[in-house]
Amino acid sequence: MDELTREFLIESQEGLDRMERCLTDLEERPHDTELLADIFRSVHTIKGTTGFLGFKRLEKLAHAGENLLGLLRDGKLSANQPIITGLLQLLDALRGILRTIELENHEGEAEDGHVDAALIALLKELQQPEAAAITLSAKGKVISAGPTELAEPPAHLIHAGSKTAPPAIPDPETAPAPPASEAPVALEQSQETGKPKGAASDSTLRVDVVLLNRMMNLVGELVLTRNQILQATSLDPNFTMLSRRLDMVTADLRESVMKARMQPVSNVFSKFPRIIRDLSQLLNRKVRLVMEGQETELDKSLLEAIKDPLTHAVRNSLDHGIEMPDVRAAAGKDPEGTLKLRAYQEGSHVIIEVSDDGAGISVDRVRKKALERSLITAQRAAQLGERELLQLIFLPGFSTAEAITNVSGRGVGMDVVRTNVEKIGGKVEIDSRAGQGTTLRLRIPLTLAIVPALIVRSLGQSFALPQGALSELVHIAPEQVATAIEWLEGTPLYRLRGQLLPLIFLDRLLSPNLQAARQAESRSDEPMSEHDQFIAVLDADGRRYGLVVDGLADPEEIVVKPLSSVLKSIGIYSGATVLGSGDLALILDPGAIATRGGVAMGKAEVKMELSREDEEVEAAASKFLLVEAGPRRAAIPLDDVIRIERIPFSRVEYIGYRPVLNFQGQLLPIEDSAGVIASTAGNPTAEIIVVVCREGNRQVGIAVSHVLDVGAGGELFEAGSQQPASGVTLLNDHVTGIVDLRSIQPLPIASQSDFDQNSEWSYEAEPLPEVRS
Amino acid sequence: MSARSTAKSTLALRKGAAAPVMLEMCSVRVGPTLFGLPITHILEILGNARSQSVPLAPEFVGGLVHYRGEVLTTVSLRQLLGLPGKEMQGADTRHDILVLESAGGCFGLLVDSVGEVLTVSSADHEPNPSTLEGRRSVLFAGAYKLPQGLLVMLDPEQLDPMRLGATAA
Numbered sequence: 001m002d003e004l005t006r007e008f009l010i011e012s013q014e015g016l017d018r019m020e021r022c023l024t025d026l027e028e029r030p031h032d033t034e035l036l037a038d039i040f041r042s043v044h045t046i047k048g049t050t051g052f053l054g055f056k057r058l059e060k061l062a063h064a065g066e067n068l069l070g071l072l073r074d075g076k077l078s079a080n081q082p083i084i085t086g087l088l089q090l091l092d093a094l095r096g097i098l099r100t101i102e103l104e105n106h107e108g109e110a111e112d113g114h115v116d117a118a119l120i121a122l123l124k125e126l127q128q129p130e131a132a133a134i135t136l137s138a139k140g141k142v143i144s145a146g147p148t149e150l151a152e153p154p155a156h157l158i159h160a161g162s163k164t165a166p167p168a169i170p171d172p173e174t175a176p177a178p179p180a181s182e183a184p185v186a187l188e189q190s191q192e193t194g195k196p197k198g199a200a201s202d203s204t205l206r207v208d209v210v211l212l213n214r215m216m217n218l219v220g221e222l223v224l225t226r227n228q229i230l231q232a233t234s235l236d237p238n239f240t241m242l243s244r245r246l247d248m249v250t251a252d253l254r255e256s257v258m259k260a261r262m263q264p265v266s267n268v269f270s271k272f273p274r275i276i277r278d279l280s281q282l283l284n285r286k287v288r289l290v291m292e293g294q295e296t297e298l299d300k301s302l303l304e305a306i307k308d309p310l311t312h313a314v315r316n317s318l319d320h321g322i323e324m325p326d327v328r329a330a331a332g333k334d335p336e337g338t339l340k341l342r343a344y345q346e347g348s349h350v351i352i353e354v355s356d357d358g359a360g361i362s363v364d365r366v367r368k369k370a371l372e373r374s375l376i377t378a379q380r381a382a383q384l385g386e387r388e389l390l391q392l393i394f395l396p397g398f399s400t401a402e403a404i405t406n407v408s409g410r411g412v413g414m415d416v417v418r419t420n421v422e423k424i425g426g427k428v429e430i431d432s433r434a435g436q437g438t439t440l441r442l443r444i445p446l447t448l449a450i451v452p453a454l455i456v457r458s459l460g461q462s463f464a465l466p467q468g469a470l471s472e473l474v475h476i477a478p479e480q481v482a483t484a485i486e487w488l489e490g491t492p493l494y495r496l497r498g499q500l501l502p503l504i505f506l507d508r509l510l511s512p513n514l515q516a517a518r519q520a521e522s523r524s525d526e527p528m529s530e531h532d533q534f535i536a537v538l539d540a541d542g543r544r545y546g547l548v549v550d551g552l553a554d555p556e557e558i559v560v561k562p563l564s565s566v567l568k569s570i571g572i573y574s575g576a577t578v579l580g581s582g583d584l585a586l587i588l589d590p591g592a593i594a595t596r597g598g599v600a601m602g603k604a605e606v607k608m609e610l611s612r613e614d615e616e617v618e619a620a621a622s623k624f625l626l627v628e629a630g631p632r633r634a635a636i637p638l639d640d641v642i643r644i645e646r647i648p649f650s651r652v653e654y655i656g657y658r659p660v661l662n663f664q665g666q667l668l669p670i671e672d673s674a675g676v677i678a679s680t681a682g683n684p685t686a687e688i689i690v691v692v693c694r695e696g697n698r699q700v701g702i703a704v705s706h707v708l709d710v711g712a713g714g715e716l717f718e719a720g721s722q723q724p725a726s727g728v729t730l731l732n733d734h735v736t737g738i739v740d741l742r743s744i745q746p747l748p749i750a751s752q753s754d755f756d757q758n759s760e761w762s763y764e765a766e767p768l769p770e771v772r773s
Numbered sequence: 774m775s776a777r778s779t780a781k782s783t784l785a786l787r788k789g790a791a792a793p794v795m796l797e798m799c800s801v802r803v804g805p806t807l808f809g810l811p812i813t814h815i816l817e818i819l820g821n822a823r824s825q826s827v828p829l830a831p832e833f834v835g836g837l838v839h840y841r842g843e844v845l846t847t848v849s850l851r852q853l854l855g856l857p858g859k860e861m862q863g864a865d866t867r868h869d870i871l872v873l874e875s876a877g878g879c880f881g882l883l884v885d886s887v888g889e890v891l892t893v894s895s896a897d898h899e900p901n902p903s904t905l906e907g908r909r910s911v912l913f914a915g916a917y918k919l920p921q922g923l924l925v926m927l928d929p930e931q932l933d934p935m936r937l938g939a940t941a942a
Contacts, residue, residue: 221842459828510828564846564880566938567837570829576837576844584825584837584844 008049009102010206015042016095017270023084023091024273030079039087040069046094057116058097064120065090068127077127086126088274093119209300212261219254220559220578226250227580258299265343265352266294268307272314272341279318286325286336287318293343298350302444305424306352309417313354313440314339316414321358321438331435333357349426350446355439361432363389370395390430394418422591425451425468453558453577455585456536457551458506462585464558464577465536465547469590473552474535481533485548494535494546497711501537503546504597506588509572540590545599547590556580560587572596623712624729626736627691627704630674635729635736636702640693644707649686652677658745661690661701668692670701671744677703695741702739793896798917800888800924801871803850807924808884809891809917810871814929816879818887819870833937835883840872846934847881850927853912853937875933882932893917893924911940 047062233239322337535546558577624635798809824836835849
């Protein structure tokens with residue numbers, strides 16, 4: 001293909017994309033001359049260039065379209081729905097031909113040549129002002145007599161929106177649709193993003209993605225080289241300035257290259273007005289599309305990767321979420337449903353939400369289905385909360401089409417959505433309220449190329465474990481290994497806060513010979529290690545297990561390098577990376593390891609990430625922070641805990657006999673009934689741990705020697721009277737005293753307002769220990 | 774492009790073209806045998822480089838090597854030929870690695886040592902003997918009769934880990 005044709009293809013595709021956006025906008029504002037001019041321009045450009053390049057078919061079609069658009073632009077016709085439908089068909093036909101040109105280098109002497117003719121006739125027909133609506137329906141039938149499949153299931157329409165579409169087939173179902181005033185889809189799009197930007201093209205440049213990828217690679221390489229140079233020159237003062245400069249330039253360069261790969265999500269969002277227009281007509285729904293945050297940017301490759309999951313989600317929303325207009329009206333809702341696409345950045349992630357105000361998912365039906373398909377046990381189902389039950393729709397066994405359609409929830413291929421999103425290091429959450437709607441939330445990392453990872457060691461090698469799947473780390477001292485890891489008929493388990501966690505030994509997994517040797521060596525499968533063991537508690541696709549490794553190194557931001565297909569097919573590595581030390585490390589795929597290690601999905605515990613509100617609600621129930629203060633253990637209601645501080649002993653000051661902390665002018669009284677501070681008094685470099693709590697409208701600190709755990713407390717009853725005991729709780733099977741915050745005496749200060757909890761604490765707090773995340 | 778045309782020209786020569794052509798081959802040694810690879814296929818030679826082993830990988834995979842920002846899969850010629858592995862000694866073994874370019878991308882070839890570049894004449898080329906054992910007959914592309922002994926030609930395309938992965942199973 002020559003350069004000219006390639007250029008033409010790219011330009012025409014862009015033109016058509018813009019035309020599609022404008023057409024769906026036009027439905028909303030049929031008299032917007034600017035929109036019309038823009039559409040006209042796109043078609044006109046195609047017509048002009050095709051004549052030049054000799055694509056006759058394209059030229060004819062574009063010409064027919066241009067005539068119609070000319071009338072619209074000059075105000076001799078006004079855009080109604082049949083006209084827009086006709087133009088959209090033209091658009092699909094043009095796209096189809098462009099696609100053929102791209103693949104076969106010629107526009108294809110259409111076997112559907114008469115479809116071209118019919119389309120041209122239709123466009124001509126539409127130029128007659130009054131006749132338009134009537135003749136269209138007749139015409140629609142004529143066209144549909146052709147050798148083409150008629151109204152297909154929604155899938156057809158979905159494809160019509162994507163680039164792989166076959167040349168459009170006029171659909172008789174959509175043709176005799178109601179007049180424009182009653183258009184079922186109204187589009188709400190913010191003005192500035194909805195309007196095409198014309199002038200920007202002067203200051204921009206098209207760059208091949210391959211080149212960008214290469215640049216990204218080289219920058220990664222530069223970062224590594226810089227790391228090594230920094231290490232090598234750290235002792236030589238002559239180089240300090242130079243290497244610092246190198247450091248800065250490298251960081252800037254890396255940022256710029258990453259930025260160059262970023263694209264606004266509107267590139268993906270812009271497909272949806274059309275998809276929703278077509279789908280809602282087909283399904284007889286009335287849907288209003290609201291899009292927010294289209295300017296949010298995401299790495300190009302990630303954007304590609306979420307296109308399909310998003311389309312899936314939107315389709316589900318329309319098909320199963322939003323009800324028929326009469327059903328909605330009967331339920332007292334606006335007959336027109338709202339589908340909202342929202343993108344925003346949150347830290348190092350971009351969140352994309354697809355929410356509808358439809359029927360929501362019936363949790364009871366989900367539970368029933370899950371039981372029917374024995375994805376969970378009845379006992380387990382009874383334990384799961386609503387939110388956890390909802391997550392079941394992501395299980396692969398759950399997503400057979402008819403099961404979900406009948407559930408009036410959704411989930412057709414939801415596991416596919418989740419798999420695709422998790423493949424790029426993202427997460428999917430769902431939230432639904434019966435009768436009020438459903439929100440699907442995709443949490444996507446900002447860039448693919450750089451991932452935070454924990455470096456673990458096994459078999460004398462380093463491996464990288466993506467931090468996204470890691471929920472906590474457990475250290476087992478050599479002398480504890482024998483007792484801490486329990487065996488159930490050859491299956492290793494660990495008791496994590498009272499719950500059994502299946503274990504996978506990384507070294508045995510990676511070296512089957514080793515496993516055989518060890519099994520032969522001791523029939524009871526006793527672990528034989530005399531050195532430390534670490535358990536990385538992982539949560540992959542809802543499967544929770546512990547990966548036992550020999551050692552841990554520091555977490556690193558790793559640059560992900562692809563593996564050759566030979567190594568990818570091993571199945572448990574998702575890539576490789578070069579560590580700061582210059583060593584190579586394989587990146588482990590937690591999901592694949594779970595599969596290989598036989599950690600079952602449905603039957604194992606389905607542990608779901610709790611939302612922040614849920615955490616608070618649960619905590620409020622009866623969660624406690626278990627601490628050790630001197631010789632005793634004590635429980636502090638987690639709800640009251642604000643944060644945990646580790647401070648040097650030297651910062652403790654005294655008012656009279658009472659220890660206090662001075663936080664930038666604010667005094668925090670410290671309760672030290674256990675004498676923790678007193679016992680460290682001799683050692684000025686020691687650190688003490690202070691749990692900062694809220695009590696009424698003041699804050700108090702409690703000095704403790706260790707923070708042990710977070711757990712749910714059980715109620716205790718007084719023998720005989722069956723009165724609930726106060727001041728104590730059952731935590732990890734031990735009766736534990738609850739710290740009574742109210743008993744802590746106020747400081748001898750005139751006004752307590754200093755401790756008003758609303759007062760600003762600018763001190764950077766250490767995060768709370770994770771509550772089963 | 775030039776790489777492939779050279780490969781083709783060797784093929785053509787094998788079928789008995791008239792005028793002898795001089796070709797440049799990089800010689801490598803594995804075990805007792807001297808092997809040759811057309812230098813047009815070689816991107817770089819990494820001397821005494823470390824290859825990171827990959828647990829669970831097929832046997833012919835020597836490991837991973839870092840090359841200009843990319844992580845390349847390496848093929849162990851020793852393993853391929855069924856010779857006792859020098860790399861069995863542990864993860865920290867060092868090798869000479871040839872970085873080769875093939876249709877499927879770049880990969881590394883682990884060899885015992887890399888020798889000099891030899892100029893050979895197409896007139897000295899002989900196709901594989903019919904008695905050559907199965908796998909070797911695929912990997913080898915005949916031999917050049919040199920005064921000091923035979924230079925066994927390797928076909929870089931056949932050494933591509935993707936192709937080996939497909940045929941190994």
